[in-house]
Amino acid sequence: MSEHIIDLLNITKSYGDTEVIKDLSLYIRKNEFLTLLGPSGCGKTTTLRIISGFEKPDSGRVLFNGEDINDLPPHKRKVNTVFQKYSLFPNMNIYENIAFGLRIKKLPEAEIKKKVKAALELVELSGFERRKPDSLSGGQQQRIAIARAIVNEPEVLLLDEPLGALDLKLRKEMQVELKALQRKTGITFVYVTHDQEEALTMSDTIVVMNQGVIQQIGKPTDIYNEPVNAFVARFIGDSNILSGVMLKDYLCEFAGHRFECADKGFEKDEDVDVVVRPEDIKVVAPADGMITGTVVSALFKGVHYEMIVVSPDGFHWKIHSTQITEPGSEIGMVIKPFDIQIMKIPYNILTGWIIKGEDIDLVDIGKVNVKYLPQNVNADINGFEDEETVNVYILPQDIEVLPAAPVKEPEDGDNITSGEVETFRYKGDDYEITVKCGDVVLLVHTYSKVNIGQTVYLHIPEDKIRIRKREEVVEIDDQGN
Secondary structure: OOOOOEEEEEEEEOOOOOOEEEEEEEEEEOOOOOEEEEEOOOOOHHHHHHHHHHOOOOEEEEEEEOOOOOOOOOOHOOOOEEEEEEEEEEOOOOOHHHHHHHHHHHHHHHHHHHHHHHHHHHHHOOOOOOOOOOOOHHHHHHHHHHHHHOOOOEEEEEEEEEOOOOHHHHHHHHHHHHHOOOOOOOOOOEEEEOHHHHHHHOOOOEEEOOOOEEEEEEOOOHHHOOOOOHHHHHHHOOOOOEEEEEEEEOOOEEOOOOOOOOOOOOOOEEEEEEEEHHHOOEEOOOOHOOOEEEEEEEEEEOOOEEEEEEOOOOOOOEEEOOOOOOOEEEEEOOOOOOOOOEOOOOEEEEEEEOOOOOOOEEEEEEOOOOOHHHHHOOOEEOEEEEEOOOOOOOOHHHHHEEOOOOOOOOOOOOEEEEEEEEEEEEOOOEEEEEEEEOOEHHHHEOOOOOOOOOOOEOOOOHHEEEHHHOOOOOOOOOOOO
């Protein structure tokens, strides 16, 4: 295995009351093209800025070739950054733009000339030395920005959505060029994007992030074919995501039917998420189908048709097929065992602060102070220290949506909070909602139908709350182990 060049150890970072990175640990190998992928606000750019030194973590360590660089300023780190806005100097020609960093280092002119020439050849823009930046296309300016970064021979190149300002055709071309450039130079690339296609096309390794937490790390094929949870499956490509039950090894139930699958190692009758990719559903005659449904729309997408099919339970299936079935038609659907992906339901991972009391201990999770059971923690016999920062884990299916507001105002230890419904999704058996409770967003599975914008009251049972020390990187299972 390649040697680590960067190690991020238990990194946390907050802006005001909002924690954007939560106890993140990650290593990056030498000569690797690693992509941080996730939606806006997931913490990927903050992670990049911590590596570059433009931001300092609240806690945790950054190692470069095994040495702690937390207190090392940006200009002394062996990294360079390319931003979405290329920030070329408009009054300088291309030669001087690229030579700028070398002149700061006070290198001899002959050496500067040699390095600038080599950098221009590398990005295939030889002969552009005397032109001004405003005479270049967007793609050419982007390549000049990269040449300016690599001419200083960094060991790591950080790229913060550098293709975001380009049109679709040019962006696709630059994806190929960037990957070829990384292979040619051998420099470690750390790339930030919210575009799944960019990540799948260029990366050796993809790190999927959400709300400051790493969801999955793996090769592009593994991320696509074996997502570990519903968020990854939904973010990487199109997916049908349903609530299901793992009856036993190799047998699951979802959409009102039992299916053979290729997964094992789950608890008997464990609640799970089920993912079926649209291209993995075979359209057959209704009598031959495992599930039946009615086609409600069919769109041509260039290489396939995308059809929406409503099954009797009301779930809207997305199917990709090279053959169109007209809207209004009844069809059958066949899903093979190895095309059914079974995933554990991800925990809500929250930042908490311990409140030691005379009678009970509470944990502050933002808008509410909740009671927890001592056996559900991984601290020693004395428990946690007062005001200690911890990680709090709560499964979405363990949060109860109350049918009405409490008769009296909830108090500390009642484990009741309220919030506004932000998203609402039917999953074939239950509903998946997100509820914004102050600064905290909770993922909840419920059989209650609610509306976006509605205020709901939530009860979090004390025996369903798991608490872990921040410095320990652990996996939590349904038994809290």
